[in-house]
Amino acid sequence: MPQFFFNKRLILLLVSIIILVALIGFSLRERNQLSWPEQFLKDTAGWFENIFHKPVSATVGFFENLNDLQDTYDENKKLKARLDEYVKLKTEVHHLKKDNEDLRKILGKEKDDLSKASHIQAAVIGRNPDRWHEMLTINKGTLHGVEKNMAVETSEGLIGKVKSTNKFTSSVQLLTSIDPKNRISAIIQGNKDAYGVIEGYDDKRQALLLKRIPYDKKVKKNSNVITSGYGGVFPHGLVIGKVIDVEIDEHGLNQKAYIKPATDFYDIHNVIVVKRDIPSEEEINKEEDDGQ
Incomplete structure (x- = not known):
C-alpha cells in the first residue's frame, strides 16, 4: 500500500513539472495577445503602480521645488548685495570724478595732461629691405601737421617716432633701430609703478631693452609697459609691450627688463x-627765446 502512494506522488510530481515547463514555454514564445491571467496580473500591477506613483512623484517634486526655491532665494540675496555694492561704488566713482574735475579746474591743471594728444592717420608707402627693422616711410608730412620726434603707433601699440619730414612724406625710426639716441621714458605698471628707459633691441630674444630700473623695484612678468610722458616728446599712456624677463644689468646696480613689443614690426601697413x-620743454624754451 505505501508503495502505491509513493508511485502516485511521483507521477503527480512529474506531471506538475511537465505542466510548469509547458507554461513557461508558452509564456516565453512570441504572441500577439497575452493570456487572461497575464493580463489580469499586469493590469493589477499597473493600477497599483499608478496609484502610488503620482503621490510619490508629487512629494519628491515638492521637496525639489523647495530646494530650488531656497537656492534661488540665496542667489537673489547675494545678487542684491552685489547690486547694492555696485550702486554704492558707482556713486563714489561719480563723486570722485566730479571732485577731480573741480580740483583740476581750481589748480588750473586741466590743460597739463600728459596723455592728451592729437592723431594723424597715415599709411606706410616705403620700406628699405636693407633697413627693414630700422626705418619706414609714411604718406604724411609737414603739410598734414607731422613734425619731427612725434610718436608713431599702430592699433596694437607704439612702433617708433618721426625721424625726418618732407612736405608730403615722413621717415619713421622704429624702436628696433640701433641708435643710441633712440630712447623712450617708460613705465612698468604694477602695484607700484617702476620707471625706466627703452634703450635698444635684443635681436636674439626679439625684445626691447628697458634699462635703468631701480635695483629694489619688484617687476613681475607679463606686466604692461607704457610711455611715461616724462621724456618731453611722447604723450603718456602709449602701449609699448609686456615684460617677458627681468635681470640685473651688467653693472649690478640696476635691473633691465626684456619687453615683448605689442606690435609686429615686420608687418606694418597703417599707422x-x-x-x-x-x-x-624745447618748445617752451623756444617760445621764450622768441619772445625775448
Whole structure:
C-alpha cells in the first residue's frame, strides 16, 4: 500500500513539472495577445503602480521645488548685495570724478595732461629691405601737421617716432633701430609703478631693452609697459609691450627688463602719428627765446 502512494506522488510530481515547463514555454514564445491571467496580473500591477506613483512623484517634486526655491532665494540675496555694492561704488566713482574735475579746474591743471594728444592717420608707402627693422616711410608730412620726434603707433601699440619730414612724406625710426639716441621714458605698471628707459633691441630674444630700473623695484612678468610722458616728446599712456624677463644689468646696480613689443614690426601697413598737446620743454624754451 505505501508503495502505491509513493508511485502516485511521483507521477503527480512529474506531471506538475511537465505542466510548469509547458507554461513557461508558452509564456516565453512570441504572441500577439497575452493570456487572461497575464493580463489580469499586469493590469493589477499597473493600477497599483499608478496609484502610488503620482503621490510619490508629487512629494519628491515638492521637496525639489523647495530646494530650488531656497537656492534661488540665496542667489537673489547675494545678487542684491552685489547690486547694492555696485550702486554704492558707482556713486563714489561719480563723486570722485566730479571732485577731480573741480580740483583740476581750481589748480588750473586741466590743460597739463600728459596723455592728451592729437592723431594723424597715415599709411606706410616705403620700406628699405636693407633697413627693414630700422626705418619706414609714411604718406604724411609737414603739410598734414607731422613734425619731427612725434610718436608713431599702430592699433596694437607704439612702433617708433618721426625721424625726418618732407612736405608730403615722413621717415619713421622704429624702436628696433640701433641708435643710441633712440630712447623712450617708460613705465612698468604694477602695484607700484617702476620707471625706466627703452634703450635698444635684443635681436636674439626679439625684445626691447628697458634699462635703468631701480635695483629694489619688484617687476613681475607679463606686466604692461607704457610711455611715461616724462621724456618731453611722447604723450603718456602709449602701449609699448609686456615684460617677458627681468635681470640685473651688467653693472649690478640696476635691473633691465626684456619687453615683448605689442606690435609686429615686420608687418606694418597703417599707422597713427601722435602729437602731444602739451608743449615740450624745447618748445617752451623756444617760445621764450622768441619772445625775448
